[in-house]
Amino acid sequence: MVSTRPPDGTTDESVARSADALLVRVTRASAGRTAGILLCAAAAAAASLALPAMLGRTLDLLLESHPDAGRALAVTVALTAAEVALGAAVALLSGTVGARSTAWLRLRTVRRLLAAAPRDVSRFSPGDVATRLSVHATEAGAAPAGAAQxxxxxxxxxxxxxxxxxxxxxTGLAFVLGLPALGLLLRSFARHSSDSVSRYQRVQSLLATRLTDALGGARSIAAAGTVDEERARVLLPLGELGTEGRRMWSVHGSAMARSGVLMPLLITAVLAVGGFGLADGRISVGDLLAVSRYAALAAGLGSVAGPLGALVRGRTAARRVNALLTVPPLTHGRAELPPDGPGALELRGVGVAIDGAWVLRGVDLCVPGGQTVAVVGRSGSGKSTLGAVAGRLTDPDEGEVRLDGVPLGTVAADVLRREVGYAFERPHLQGATVGDAIASGAETAPAESVRAAARAAGADDFVRALPLGYATPLEEAPFSGGELQRLGLARAFAHAGRLMILDDATSSLDTATERRVDRALAHEVRAGTRVVIAHRLSTAARADLVVWLEGGRVRAVRTHAELWRDPGYRAVFGHGDTSGARGDR
Structure with a gap:
């Protein structure tokens, strides 16, 4: 479910102010072109204002057969051409400003999300993030041009x-008498449009979230035979989306219809007063023509509803984009790690809270450098969270993590990512080719390291079997889950530093391949300390030490053989007795 409430400690007013500040920054990013819109619009307005007077003057001169009538007609044609050209320039600049502002928003939002801790980003679903970065960023990016318009x-x-x-x-007084009604109309439109747009955008995100979840679990849905039920669940918000969409455009259409009635009435009233003025001799025929043109221009106030609606949608969308930009980034220091450090890892009183609940609490742990440590525990015991804080994918809410005696929060970002490597259950590969995907990292690994890492991870054979081997384009190489895991392991091995953390990174491997990877990790990969988030008994049995987590706390740190005597430890792996322990060793 997509939450629509503001973050803790904020109010709707503070969220609105923050979104408005974001729009100000977006406007500054395209200040030159936005100023160009205003200048061209001002020049177009000047031309349109001069045109009725010139038309009236030309008509009077033509009626009098005055010799200056030809010159006046030429000026009228020039003003008309200028108005058209300047209007085209405003449209072109508005599109350019919208595109640049949208790109500015998306670039900074993506950078912020990538710089943040995964647990802070995870409160937004992938579908919600995609909607905010695509639809809502586009609407927010159009706001500066909308304001200028x-x-x-x-x-x-x-x-x-x-x-x-x-x-x-x-004639001016006749028009002014109708302005209060127009002001009330625009005020009502802005208020009701903001509410309906906000609800519409919320349902958009909900629909995208459900669709993304369904696509991610497509195999499970097909296997369970629940395609129809899942389709109904995904499409259920369509009814609400349609209702909110109709309400949104009903508000817009109602405002346009009312202004479409009010403005002609005002023009008619002005022309009637002007007609009486012509009859009384106060104005000429040319003046009456000018009055009719100026009345039509003044009635253009009713057209403000269009750009005002775009600005309202942009301001509402900016709130949703700004929520991504307020995700706190992980800040880094400038400290270096001691040269040739063994990778000694220390957690001091570490605690991590997620959604107000402590996932880890009071964790004290010392891992000697160069050892392989298996972290085990039941589901929900905090294993992956411990792996995340150990390599500083996230910061603990209390306590401190040190690597070779240096607090991780003070280590420079490039040093941290060069010395701490990760491999995950579902690795994300990036790069033009398969070889590039293994080589990518804080530093690009050389070709010989890529192939050695692939051999250690058991990936070399199937990579070389591809049409172009390591040069095969990544998007043209379909991989199974086990093959993806081996490529993820190969990437981690190719960038092995003083600390490597494997978070269930061998779960899709068969037993023989897993043993091969374990042997390579122990003898071929030049990694200092290895922390393995383990679910298999065999992984824990082959580790130097086992960290047993229970309820977010460290219950014991011993060898597997020592812990196996404890029935509670055996129960973690679903064993009620000690049979098979020695064989798994």
């Missing part, structure tokens, strides 16, 4: 209203 949309009507008062104050 609102200003541009107001310039000409305000100038036209002034011109009405200059030509005949009674």
């Amino acid at each position: 609102i200003i541009a949309a107001v310039l000409a009507p305000v100038g036209a209203l002034v011109a009405l008062f200059v030509i005949d104050p009674w």
Whole structure:
């Protein structure tokens, strides 16, 4: 479920202020082009304001057969051309500003998410993140141009209203009498549009979240025969999405319809007053033509509803994008690790809380350098969380983690990622080719290291069997779950530093391949300390030490043979007696 409540310690007002501040930064990022929109819009407004007066003047001169009529007509044509050209420039700049602002938002949001701790990012589902980065970032990116267009949309009507008062104050007064109704209309539109847009965007994210979850579990759904039920679950929010969409566009359509009625009435009233002025001799025929044109321009205030709606949608979308930008990044120091350190790992009073519940609490652990340590425990005991804080994928909420005596929080980012390697149950590969995927890391591994790591991980045989071997494009090489794990292990082996953490990284391997990987890890891979999040008995049996977690706390740190005497430890692996322990060793 996608949460719509603001984070703890915030209010709706503070969230709105933060989103507005984000839009200000977005506007500054394209300040030059936004200023260009305003300048072109101001020039277009000036041309449109000068055009009715010039039209009226030209008409009077033509009626009088004045010799300056031709020159006046040429000026009128020039003003018309300028208005069209400047309008086109505004449209072009608006599209450019929207595209650049959207790119600016997406780039900074992705950078923030990649710099944050995985546990902080995980509170947003993949579908929700995708929706915020695609649809909502686009709408927020259009807000600066929308604001500029609102200003541009107001310039000409305000100038036209002034011109009405200059030509005949009674025509200006006739138009002003209708402005309170227009103000109430726009105010109601902005308020109701903001509410409906917010609900619509929330349901968008919910629908994307359910679809992403279903795609990720497609095999399980097919195997369980629950395709119809899952389809119904995914599509269930469509009804609410349709309702909110109709409500959103109903608000927009209602505002446009009301303004479409109000503006012609105002124009009619102005023309009626102007007609009486012509009959009384206060204005000329050309002035009446100018009055009709200025009345139409002043009625353009009603068209503000369009860009105002875009600005409302952008401001609401900015809140959702800003929620991603407020995820706290992991900050790094500048400290170096001691040269040739053995990889001694120490956790002092470490505690980690997720959603208010302690996953780890009071963990004190000293792992000598160069040893292989298996972390075991029942599901939910905090094994993966311990692996995350050990290599500083996340920071503990209390306590401290040290590597070779240096607090991890003070270590420079490049040093940390060069010296601490990870392999996961579901590795994410990146790079143009299979070889690039293994070589990618804080430093690009050389080709000989890539092949040696692949051999150690049991991946060399199937990689060389590919059409282009290690040069095979990654997207053209379908891999099984076990093959992906071996490639993930190969990448970790190719970048082995003083600490390597394997988080269930051999779960999809067969027993023979797992033993081969274990032997390579012990004898071929130049890694200092190895922390293995273990679920298999054989993995724990081959480790130098076993860290037994229970309820987020360390219950014991001993060898597997010593712990095997404890029935509680045997129960972790589903064993009720000691038979088979020696064989698994």
